[in-house]
Amino acid sequence: MRSRFSYLAWLLVLFTGAGAAQLANPVAPTPDSLAAGKRAYDTYCAACHGANGQGDGFNAAFLPKKPTAHANAAEMSRRPDDTLYDAIHSGGSIVNKSHLMPQWGQSLSSKEIRDLVTHIRSLCQCEGPPWSRDNAK
Numbered sequence: 001m002r003s004r005f006s007y008l009a010w011l012l013v014l015f016t017g018a019g020a021a022q023l024a025n026p027v028a029p030t031p032d033s034l035a036a037g038k039r040a041y042d043t044y045c046a047a048c049h050g051a052n053g054q055g056d057g058f059n060a061a062f063l064p065k066k067p068t069a070h071a072n073a074a075e076m077s078r079r080p081d082d083t084l085y086d087a088i089h090s091g092g093s094i095v096n097k098s099h100l101m102p103q104w105g106q107s108l109s110s111k112e113i114r115d116l117v118t119h120i121r122s123l124c125q126c127e128g129p130p131w132s133r134d135n136a137k
Contacts, residue, residue: 029118037119040112044104045070053123065098076124080132084117 042051048063050056053070060067070076086094088108092101104113127133 029122033115033118034122036112037115037117037122040108040116041119044108045116048101053120063098063100067101068097070120071123073124073126076120077126078129080128081117081121082132083128084120085113088113088116 041049041053046057048055048057048059048067049070050060050067055067055069055072057067068075083095087097087101089103089105091099091103093099094103108116121127
């Protein structure tokens with residue numbers, strides 16, 4: 001009985017995020033981090049997501065599903081920074097998005113991915129949900 005309870009408790013934590021710390025992007029949006037994020041975005045993301053984050057990059061027409069519009073504040077404000085980081089690092093399928101989005105974790109450093117998240121936040125001019133920010137209640 002105890003192991004069944006432990007298993008159910010583990011599933012609760014896994015699927016609800018209970019007990020997990022949600023951290024805001026530790027890279028402050030400085031001119032340097034924004035510029036570095038834009039350079040990386042132009043190199044790795046714009047072909048599908050578009051130069052301005054509208055989901056209209058030149059590859060978008062050839063994909064079975066339109067890429068996420070990073071400039072869409074309503075959509076992007078529902079996504080925590082750590083989810084954006086995970087998608088960039090490990091690919092779209094890790095966050096239940098398109099498996100065609102490549103994983104960049106082997107090509108980009110953690111700092112470069114955080115700079116990308118900072119740039120994406122500048123495109124939507126939004127933050128993640130309140131519950132995902134440091135010290136949010």
